[in-house]
Amino acid sequence: MNTIEIIRKKRDKKSxxxxxxxxxxxxxxxxxIPDYQFSAFLMAxxxxxxxxxxxxxxTKAMLYSGKIVDLSSIKGLKVDKHSTxxxxxxxxxxxAPIAAAAGxxxxxISGRGLGHTGGTLDKLESIPGFRTDLNLNQYEKVLKKTGAVLIGQTKEIAPADKLIxxxxxxxxxxxAIPLITGSIMSKKLAEGxxxxxxxxxxxxxxxMKEMEDAIDLANSLSETAKAFGKKCIAFITDMNQPLGNYIGNWLEVVESIQVLRNGKKNDxxxxxxxxxxxxxxxxxxxxxxxxxxxxxxxxxxxxxxFNKFLEIVKAQGGDISYLEDPEKYPKSNYHKQIKLMNEGYLSFVxxxxxxxxxxxxxxxxLKKEDKIDPKAGIIFNFKVGDKIRKADVIAEVFSDSKEKIKLAENRILKAVRLSNKQIKSPNLIKEIIN
Known part of the structure; x- marks a missing residue:
């Protein structure tokens, strides 16, 4: 094999x-192979x-660059979910707790937030004591005991993906959709x-801001899953407004508790x-x-x-007293309500x-080495199509810094638009690909 010839072949649009x-x-x-040559392949x-x-x-090459977890000792089908x-x-x-409670x-195996999107691991680690760094033996033990386990990517799982x-x-x-597919599916297939x-x-x-791109990615992921003998259902879902009302790591745990324990109903x-x-x-x-x-x-x-969620958190070292009584969690130094001085229907976020x-x-x-404040975040109170009246609190913000509060307030005020006419709320499920 000749690396230069392979790069040239892909450069010239050959398979x-x-x-x-x-x-x-x-x-x-x-x-x-040095970074500069592999970079040339990636761009081609x-x-x-x-x-x-x-x-x-x-996907196969990335998958077999590391260990594939063997969960055959656990009798029953294993199913995961991946969100983009x-x-x-x-x-x-x-x-995870709903499906586990169903048997x-x-x-x-989840990821961290980077850029404007949050990460499941950061949310879980906002629970005092919760461990996402379980090794593969512990991973299997917790899964067998509780029916669900949520950890980060280990060194053994698809090491090629981390490098690439x-x-x-x-x-x-x-x-690039094929590169996204290889990255996602190599990790998911390695889970067992x-x-x-x-x-x-x-x-x-x-x-994937355009529907066409989202469908292409969903099809690529689904077809790759099926190529490895895995069943798959893909949902194209709306992200033209925040999902739920709470944004920020501990705040999102709180909203999850509101759904699991208190029956909160929203998107x-x-x-x-x-x-x-x-x-x-x-x-x-x-x-x-x-x-x-x-x-x-x-x-x-x-x-x-909710009981299953407590069981999973406890098995991974988390202090469930904070889930049973979220009010005992430390509070941010500063909290501000953001109000709009005009009224209308929320038409755009x-x-x-x-x-x-x-x-x-x-x-x-913004960078992998940045530290996260688990208390910080936003409660965004309205959905597209909702009526907003003067002085309504459109959002609440939480931080340990006054300067950061002001910065976030300015962003939020610029991020919303009102209309005199009622706007139809976007469909949550755009398409199902089976």
Whole structure:
């Protein structure tokens, strides 16, 4: 194999063989190909694309760069969910306990927030004592004991992905659908799952802002899952406004508790029940998606999902007293209500800017080494189509810094628009790809 010839081949829009892709990934992971050559390959792939066969080969090579977890000792189907990321998206904290309470095993390897989107690991780690750094033996033990486990990527899982993603991040090649597919699916397939539910976001707060791109990504992920013998359902969902009302790590745990324990009903609850219903269906605990959703509703209303959440958190070292009494959690030094001085119907939310406002407050990171303030965040009180009257509190912001409060307030005020006419709320589920 000749690295230069392979790069030239892709540069000239020719298809690569499985062996050529395997050589590239294996050699780069072992340090035999320098960054500058692999960067050239990434840009060629970004510009000229990879076909279905190449994408499957890329995923396979990244998958087998590390260890594939063997969960065969746990009898029952294992189902995970992956979201492409958004603002206020805390569905994992709700659907994992619902699905586990239904008898589906849920092995989740999640990520951290970067940019304007939040990360499941950061949310979980805002719970005092919660450990996301379990090794693979502990991962299997917690899954067997509670029915669900939520950890971060270990050194053994798809090490090629970590190396390649870091390079994509600094070579402007992040958005390529085949490269996104390989990154996501290599980690998900390594978890030991049988099936996967996908939540592909589209809108101004998503990475895939155009519906066409979201559908292309959903199809690529689904086809790759099926190429590896995994069942998959993909949902294209709206991210033209924050999901739920709470944005920020501990705040999102609080809203998850409001759904699991207190029966809060909003778009977050609706989407969580649909995704959990799909997991129940793929886990063969229902005969249809509709029946799966009904089971999810029953489990949520019974209190079993909240009890299961407590069980999972306790098994991973978390202090459940904060979940039982969220008011005991430390408070931010500063809290401000943001009011609008005019009235009308909420017609537009720049969700990206809302996410960036949360980062301004300290709830996220722009660089991997940035520290997060788990208390910081936003409560955004309205949805598109809602009537807003003068002096209504459109949002509340929380931070340990007065300067950060002011910065976030300015962003939020610029991120919303009102209309004299009532605006129809966007459809939460845009499309289902089975």
């Amino acid at each position: 690569l063989s499985n062996e050529e892709i395997e050589f590239l990934i294996s050699s780069y992971t072992k340090g035999k 792939a970004f510009l000229n694309g990879l076909n279905k066969t190449e994408t499957a080969a890329l 990321g958004g603002v206020g998206d805390k569905t994992s904290l709700i659907i 589906v095993y849920v092995p989740m 993603y870091s390079l994509r991040d600094v070579t402007a090649t992040v958005e 799952i049988d099936s996967l539910v996908l939540d592909v976001k589209t809108g101004n707060g998503a990475f 977050l609850t609706e989407l969580s029940l649909i995704l959990a219903g799909a997991m129940i269906f793929l886990g063969k605990k229902s005969k249809s998606l509709e029946e799966g959703i009904e089971k999810a509703i029953t489990i949520l209303n019974s209190g079993k999902a 720049n969700t990206y800017e809302i996410g960036m406002a949360a980062i301004d407050l300290g709830a996220g990171r």
